Amino acid sequence: MPKLKTNKAASKRYKYTATNKVKRTKANRRHRLATKTKRTKLTARVQNGIAHKSVEAGIKKLLPYGN
Numbered sequence: 001m002p003k004l005k006t007n008k009a010a011s012k013r014y015k016y017t018a019t020n021k022v023k024r025t026k027a028n029r030r031h032r033l034a035t036k037t038k039r040t041k042l043t044a045r046v047q048n049g050i051a052h053k054s055v056e057a058g059i060k061k062l063l064p065y066g067n
Contacts, residue, residue, distance in 0.1 A: 007062035014051065014059050016066040022051040022059050 015023045026044045033041060051059060060066065 004064040006065060010059060010062035014063060016063070017050075020066070022056050022066075024049055024051045 013024060017023050026046055026049055028036065028040060028044045
């Protein structure tokens, strides 16, 4: 059976935790922070959020060799 290809865009956005959950970073914390409100920056502060269960199966298909 041939090797499966890893989706490179997904590999840059998602990582696996030690317990095989999908870890992601929140959006809107990269640039143009001066125009964003304090509340927007505060809610996006959590760096390592866990992906929701409904999208976890799709992400695991894109990253076949995660854990």
